[in-house]
Amino acid sequence: MKALARANNIADLRALARRRLPRPIFDYIDGGADDELTLRRNSSAFADYELIPDVLTDVSNIRTETRLFGQEVRWPLMLSPTGLNRMFHPDAELAVARAAARHGLLYGLSTLGTTRIEELAKEFAGPKVFQIYVFKDRGLTAEFVARCKESGFHGLALTVDTPVAGNRERDRVNGLSLPPRLTLKSFMSFALHPGWSLPALTGSKFDFANVSHKVDALASGPMSLFDYIGGQFDRSLTWRDVEWLASEWGGPLAIKGVMTPEDAKHAIASGATGVMISNHGGRQLDSAPAPIDQVAAIRDVLGDGPDVICDGGVRRGADVVKALALGATACSIGRPYLYGLAAGGEAGVDRALSLLLEELERTMILAGINDISGIRARHVRSRGSRR
Numbered sequence: 190m191k192a193l194a195r196a197n198n199i200a201d202l203r204a205l206a207r208r209r210l211p212r213p214i215f216d217y218i219d220g221g222a223d224d225e226l227t228l229r230r231n232s233s234a235f236a237d238y239e240l241i242p243d244v245l246t247d248v249s250n251i252r253t254e255t256r257l258f259g260q261e262v263r264w265p266l267m268l269s270p271t272g273l274n275r276m277f278h279p280d281a282e283l284a285v286a287r288a289a290a291r292h293g294l295l296y297g298l299s300t301l302g303t304t305r306i307e308e309l310a311k312e313f314a315g316p317k318v319f320q321i322y323v324f325k326d327r328g329l330t331a332e333f334v335a336r337c338k339e340s341g342f343h344g345l346a347l348t349v350d351t352p353v354a355g356n357r358e359r360d361r362v363n364g365l366s367l368p369p370r371l372t373l374k375s376f377m378s379f380a381l382h383p384g385w386s387l388p389a390l391t392g393s394k395f396d397f398a399n400v401s402h403k404v405d406a407l408a409s410g411p412m413s414l415f416d417y418i419g420g421q422f423d424r425s426l427t428w429r430d431v432e433w434l435a436s437e438w439g440g441p442l443a444i445k446g447v448m449t450p451e452d453a454k455h456a457i458a459s460g461a462t463g464v465m466i467s468n469h470g471g472r473q474l475d476s477a478p479a480p481i482d483q484v485a486a487i488r489d490v491l492g493d494g495p496d497v498i499c500d501g502g503v504r505r506g507a508d509v510v511k512a513l514a515l516g517a518t519a520c521s522i523g524r525p526y527l528y529g530l531a532a533g534g535e536a537g538v539d540r541a542l543s544l545l546l547e548e549l550e551r552t553m554i555l556a557g558i559n560d561i562s563g564i565r566a567r568h569v570r571s572r573g574s575r576r
């Protein structure tokens with residue numbers, strides 16, 4: 190697609206997604222909680238760090254491989270789990286995973302994805318983790334663990350920042366429901382985007398493929414995400430459950446949504462092998478700090494071993510170099526690849542990933558860093574501490 194080739198950055202892909210999707214769907218991807226303070230801060234916080242380059246270091250060969258969730262990956266960038274991908278493009282999670290495979294990246298499948306664990310594993314041989322939301326029906330969690338083992342998933346990520354859905358006011362205003370339905374209000378928006386609306390409203394069946402055999406809350410008709418989460422998610426979750434999950438699974442496990450050094454220590458003490466520093470892309474607790482600002486303190490208490498993944502606000506390859514210089518093992522992205530998916534399916538995801546990885550490589554070359562493992566704290570400086 191010509192338009193994809195003309196997209197020069199993630200912001201361009203966002204603009205394409207905005208044009209292609211009906212407003213309620215675009216807003217669901219793009220929006221955050223309450224006043225969207227955290228949503229904006231997640232990205233703007235990166236601008237508070239400067240990159241300090243070395244020169245004359247022979248940057249003719251750049252090594253970007255690293256290990257994540259115990260797996261070899263080509264780049265220190267993973268794809269965060271996101272739900273409901275079929276709502277954005279009929280090729281859904283498989284389109285995303287195929288593009289991730291082409292770039293040698295680690296892929297995260299969500300509990301609320303629209304593709305089954307087994308189907309994803311059949312199509313995607315690369316490194317993959319399954320993200321767990323714990324439902325009140327605890328049998329589902331044990332079942333996820335068994336299915337992931339059987340399907341050869343390499344890791345799990347337990348999301349802990351979503352005891353209730355955040356207050357996404359754009360979704361309330363738009364009357365977003367699952368599945369999306371035609372209402373008087375949404376009619377114009379759907380009618381103006383037939384390329385999206387016809388397949389989505391008539392064609393592919395939409396459901397939470399990994400849970401609907403046990404929880405069929407949507408069977409009686411469309412409902413809001415707020416009501417679904419409120420009715421189904423288990424708010425009584427504690428660190429004891431992390432211990433249980435770690436021993437039941439026995440493999441790499443990250444706690445997603447950790448924001449403080451204390452909780453990061455707790456995660457490792459409870460059996461996790463890593464943390465995803467995340468505020469859910471600004472979609473849950475508004476006013477939570479930006480993940481990038483928590484990286485150094487969390488790495489400091491955890492030492493060298495555990496995976497520390499900086500999740501949220503990454504929109505440029507340079508952001509990844511900053512996070513690694515502060516101590517992260519890798520960064521993770523959600524919206525950047527979803528904008529690509531909405532803009533052009535697998536080719537759109539591919540474009541998003543290519544742009545970010547080219548930027549990352551170019552940044553390394555310009556900063557005189559020829560190996561990911563050679564990124565040091567001295568390569569980054571907080572603007573507040575400029576000497």
Ligand SMILES: Cc1cc2nc3c(=O)[nH]c(=O)nc-3n(C[C@H](O)[C@H](O)[C@H](O)COP(=O)(O)O)c2cc1C
Nearest residue numbers: 218269270271272299348469470501502522523524
């Ligand atoms: C549309 C959308 C759906 C998401 N669904 C999930 C989900 O099902 N499970 C989860 O743990 N996080 C989910 N997230 C959060 C992402 O995993 C990730 O933390 C966030 O997108 C990172 O911020 P970024 O979008 O700025 O990269 C979702 C995010 C978006 C934008």
Ligand SMILES: CCCCC(=O)C(=O)O
Nearest residue numbers: 272301351354355418472
């Ligand atoms: C409220 C959580 C449901 C899916 C999700 O994780 C998201 O939309 O961010």
